[in-house]
Amino acid sequence: MSESEQKPVTKIPDGHSRFVTTRQLPPNEKGFVGFETIWVPFQKEAEYQTPQQP
Secondary structure, X not given: OOOOOOOXXXXXXXXXXXXXXXXXXXXXXXXXXXXXXXXXOOOOOOOOOOOOOO
């Protein structure tokens, strides 16, 4: 195939799981199609408290 006959990019639906969502990115100038990964935090950070002296 020549460079002028590029295949159209098929749109992939977003992927969802418990803590991760992936999205397809638009193709760059070379035609590479990547994916964006969005992480949902699954742990909460508590503020540190100094232990009491005995």
